[in-house]
Amino acid sequence: MTPAIDNFLADGFVAVRRAVTPGVVRTCVALIEEELRARGIDPRNRVTWTKPVVRFPCPEGPAFAAAGTSPALCNVYDQFLGRGRWIPRQGVGGTIPVRFPSTSDPGDAGWHIDGSYDVGGQWWVNVQSRGRGLLALFLFSDVGDQDAPTEILVGSHLDVPRALAPFGERGVWNGDVARELPASTFRRVRAHATGRAGDVYVCHPFLVHRATWPHRGSRPRMLAQPAIEYPHPFALREGSDVCAVERAILRGLERRDSYSGAAMTGSVRPPEMTADDVCGFLGLMDAHGIRVWLDGGWGVDACLGYQTRPHSDLDIVIEQRHLDVATSALKRLGYAPVPRADTRPWNFVLGHDTGRQIDVHVIVLDERGRGLYGPPGTEDHYPAEALIGEGTVNGRAVDCITPEWLVRFHTGYRVDATDWADVSALCARFGIPVPPEYRGFGDKR
Ligand SMILES: O=C(O)CCC(=O)C(=O)O
Secondary structure, three states: OOHHHHHHHHHHHHEOOOOOOHHHHHHHHHHHHHHHOOOOOOOOHHHHOOOEEEEOOOOOOOOHHHOOOOHHHHHHHHHHHHHOOOOOOOOOOEEEEOOOOOOOOOOOOOEEEOOOOOEEEEEEEEEOOEEEEEEEEEEEEEEEOOOOEEEOOOOHOOOOOHHHHHOOOEEEEEEOOHOOOOHHHHOOOEEEEEEEEOOOOEEEEOOOEEOOOEOOOOOOEEEEEEEOOOOOOOOOOOOOOOHHHHHHHHHHOOOOOOOOOOOOOOOOOOOOOHHHHHHHHHHHHHHHHOOOEEEEHHHHHHOOOOOOOOOOEEEEEEHHHHHHHHHHHHHOOOOOOOOOOOOOOOOOEEOOOOEEEEEEEEEEEOOOOOOEEEOOOOEEEEOHHHHHHEEOOOOOEEEEEOHHHHHHHHOOOOOOOOHHHHHHHHHHOOOOOOHHHHOHHHOOO
C-alpha cells in the first residue's frame, strides 16, 4: 500500500497540494466572482458582504472541466476507488459556499457527512455509500486558520459505518447521521482544511466535517465540495478488488474500540430488542439480500401489528446458506456469541453490549418447502405452511411464522403468563381455537 492510501485509511482524507494549476484557478475564480456579482455582491467591496455565506452551484465551463480532470486528482481517485471505476465529470460539480469575513452564525455549520442520493428532496446516505465514491474539497482561495476553514474530525469515517449499518440499504437522511455517532467521534483530533488556492482535500465519503465561523480573515473564502460519483453501491464483501474507500468502510464496521467504549464480548446491558432494533437488523439483512422470518415474541407482535410487551431478544429463522454472510455482518457490528448451555450450530444467540440479542434458528429448506431444523437427518422442521406469515414491525412489512403455527409452537411445555398473553392475543385476533393447556390458565397458577 502507498503512504497516501495508508493515510487515507487512517485519517479519512489526504490533501493534494497544487492539484489545480494557478492559471486554471484564476479563471475559475473570475467565474465565481461573476456569480457573486450576479447576486449583487462585489468581491472587492466589503460593504456588499452582508451575509456570512452565499452558496450556488459550481459553474461549468472549460476552466472547471480542467480543474475537475486534473491529472493529479484523477490519479488519487484511481488509487482510492480503482482505475476506471469512478464516474469522470467534465467539470467540478457540487456547490460553492463562499464565506465572507463575519462574526455572525452562518446557520450551516453543523457536523455532518455529505448526502449521496435524493429521497423526496432530501439528501440521504447509506452504509454502502450509494452513488458517492469520495468528497473533494477544492480550495479556490487561499484558506488560513482565520478564514473559516472547513473543520474535519480526523478518522471519523471509521465511526460512521456502524452508525449507518442499522439503517440498511434504504439509509438515512444525512442530517440525522451526527446524532447516531458515539460521543467519542466528537473527541477525535480536529484538522482544518487550510492551504493555497488550487489545493484539494480528497476525503472519504463518511468523513465528518463542518463549516466554521467566525471568519476573521479579510477576503471571501471560496470552496467547491463535489462528490466523486461511483456507479455501484459498495458490496462490502472482503475480496481482492476491494478499493480503499470500501476497505475503510469494512474497517469501520469491524471496529470494536470507538463505538461505545466498552469491550464487546456479548451483552453487558440488560437484553432488549426494541422495534427500531428489529427494523435496523432487518435493514441490514435486506442490504445483503437475506430473507429472515420472525419467530417468538416479536413474531407474535409482528402478526398482531403492534408491540404488546418489551422483548429481551429477537428470534429469527434463517436459511443455512445465508448464515455466514449474516453472522459476519453482525460480528462486524460488534455482536458476539452469548454462551448458553443449549448452544448448537442450528440454534445460538448473538449479543451486543447495547443489550441487543438475536436468537438464531437455522433451517435448510427441502424440496417440499419445509425448514429442516437440527442435525443432518433431523425430523424436526418448520412446516412450509408455517413459513408464509406476514406481519409488520413499526409499519415495516416482515416475514414471520404464521399465527396458527406460533400458537402450536407455544404448546407441549409448562406455559407461563407471557405465553398465555401471546397465545390469547393470537387466538382472539385470528379466531384460532385456544389450546387445552391455555384454558383456565389463570386458575392453575
Ligand atoms: O463551507 C465549508 O467549509 C463546508 C461546507 C459544508 O461542509 C457543506 O456545505 O456541506
